[in-house]
Amino acid sequence: MKKSVYTDRAPKPVGPYSQAIEAGNTLYLSGQIGIDPKTNELKESFEGQAEQVLANVDAILKEAGYSRTDVVKVVIYLTDISRFKEFNTIYERFFEGIEPKPARVTVGVRELPLGAQIEIEVTAVKG
16 A cells, blocks of 8 residues: 655645655655745755755655654765765765665766755665
């Protein structure tokens, strides 16, 4: 059985998809970009987008009853791969104190929706 997860503490989807789907004890988050759910606007700076993306991920995890410790895999898309190190600093703060760290993939891409500089998708498992 699967169910859709939605919270107004993360931005509304920009297309025909769910913020996340829970199937059994696994939560699949759709790719999140740095849209502030309060203003519905994309943050301007790379750092602002990265922090907002992770805040959106956190809000969806919490809405579904999961936490950062349940995250098993993260996929990151960057339009400027030279920002990899800068992103790692922000990412490290997000997962501070959590061991083991999730498995991860980082991909350099040409473009992302709405001109975003970063997009993140997450898989989390309970138990």
